[in-house]
Amino acid sequence: MNLPKVITDLITAQDKFDSAAYADCFTEKARVFDEGKDHVGKVEIENWNAETNAKYNTVVKPLNYEEHGKLGILTAESSGTFPGSPIVLRHNFEFEDGLIKSLRITL
Template identity: 55%
Template sequence: MNLPKVVTDLIEAQNTFDSVAYANCFSESGVMLDEGKNHVGRAEIQKMIEESNKKYRSVMKPLEYTENGNLSVLSAECSGTFPGSPIILKFHFEIADEKIQHLKVTD
């Protein structure tokens, strides 16, 4: 599977529970929508991922990736200490200048 470097970096950061590296995949004003909540900016994204890592210890295994211009979708099997693990989630990216501008996570 041929993934952009920023997506590979995001997966690696998630799988090593590195919230700083995860947040650094985003532009300074990047937005992440997860579990119905918007998280805006690297600091807020880092805090959310840090809390999520402590609670769920979730890791990602990429399954499929499609791309259309600066929009792309990654399907990944996510497993951790949450009910229903593992599950398949879709990560809807908007990428510009090798940084994530917007990420929406759906099931």
């Protein structure tokens, strides 16, 4: 599967539980929506990722990727210590200048 470098970097950071490297994949004012909550800006995204890593130990296995201009949809299996693991989630990306401008994680 041919993924954009920023998504490959994001998955690598997630699988290493490296929240700083994860946040570096985003623009300064990026927005992440997950579990019904918005997380805005790199600092908030890094803190959110660190918290979820501590709680769930989530790793991501890409299953499919589609790209439409500045938008991308990654379907991936997420597994960890959360109820219902593993689960297949859709990661809806918007890109800007080679970084992630927004990420919406949905079922």
